[in-house]
Amino acid sequence: MDDYMKEVIKLADLSQNKPLNEIVFEGLRNAIIKGIIPVGERINESIYAERMNISRTPVREALRRIQEEGLVEYVPHYGVVVKKVTIDDAIEIYQIRKALDILATQNAMRIMTEEQFDEMEALLKKTDEADARGDYKEVVELSRQFNDMIYAYCKMPRLDVIVKKLRQYLMRFRDISLTENDRRRKALDEHWLLYKNMRSKNYDAVALITDEHLSYSEQFILQEMRKLEETEANKEEKDQLNGHKK
Numbered sequence: 001m002d003d004y005m006k007e008v009i010k011l012a013d014l015s016q017n018k019p020l021n022e023i024v025f026e027g028l029r030n031a032i033i034k035g036i037i038p039v040g041e042r043i044n045e046s047i048y049a050e051r052m053n054i055s056r057t058p059v060r061e062a063l064r065r066i067q068e069e070g071l072v073e074y075v076p077h078y079g080v081v082v083k084k085v086t087i088d089d090a091i092e093i094y095q096i097r098k099a100l101d102i103l104a105t106q107n108a109m110r111i112m113t114e115e116q117f118d119e120m121e122a123l124l125k126k127t128d129e130a131d132a133r134g135d136y137k138e139v140v141e142l143s144r145q146f147n148d149m150i151y152a153y154c155k156m157p158r159l160d161v162i163v164k165k166l167r168q169y170l171m172r173f174r175d176i177s178l179t180e181n182d183r184r185r186k187a188l189d190e191h192w193l194l195y196k197n198m199r200s201k202n203y204d205a206v207a208l209i210t211d212e213h214l215s216y217s218e219q220f221i222l223q224e225m226r227k228l229e230e231t232e233a234n235k236e237e238k239d240q241l242n243g244h245k246k
Contacts, residue, residue, distance in 0.1 A: 025062040094218040108154035109198035
């Protein structure tokens with residue numbers, strides 16, 4: 001626990017100008033989503049409260065809210081443990097994302113100004129420049145900004161909140177897809193194609209491009225999740241064999 005508890009405390013920064021309950025909730029939630037607290041790990045509210053130097057109440061409330069999102073579960077006679085994001089979870093998330101991203105993108109293109117389209121074009125050029133010099137960390141960040149820009153310009157704040165939560169579930173896998181050359185270049189080309197069709201108000205094309213863009217991302221992430229499951233299964237099998245030998 002000492003290995004990751006410092007990171008948890010850093011995420012739940014108590015110096016923030018927010019209610020304590022919200023700070024603890026966001027900190028624990030982010031620590032779980034980012035994989036800082038390992039899958040299957042028990043979260044003992046007494047220990048966490050002591051290490052964070054707070055009462056047990058905000059930790060208990062945070063775990064209740066996190067459990068409602070399906071990120072942790074209560075195991076009788078054991079306690080609250082971190083759940084694994086499954087392949088079925090990822091498929092469901094992408095089904096929802098496709099519908100909501102199409103809605104957001106079509107609404108954004110309907111109301112965006114020429115200046116806002118110019119800003120989007122400038123962002124894409126900047127992303128291409130980062131890609132050309134091999135700054136893949138910057139590519140990931142600018143690609144995230146492109147997605148955020150669409151949601152900012154669609155002027156649907158409630159939709160934005162929903163989608164940001166959905167994105168976070170797959171945070172550990174999402175950025176990996178942009179570190180591979182073929183997938184990264186394809187993703188950037190898709191962003192350009194989406195921008196051009198948004199600007200020309202081609203609603204059908206925007207829906208198709210958005211769906212295909214997310215489908216490629218989904219395929220890659222599911223592939224990464226299957227690899228991870230296979231690695232974990234092999235490790236478990238080796239551990240069992242070593243246990244029998246002893």
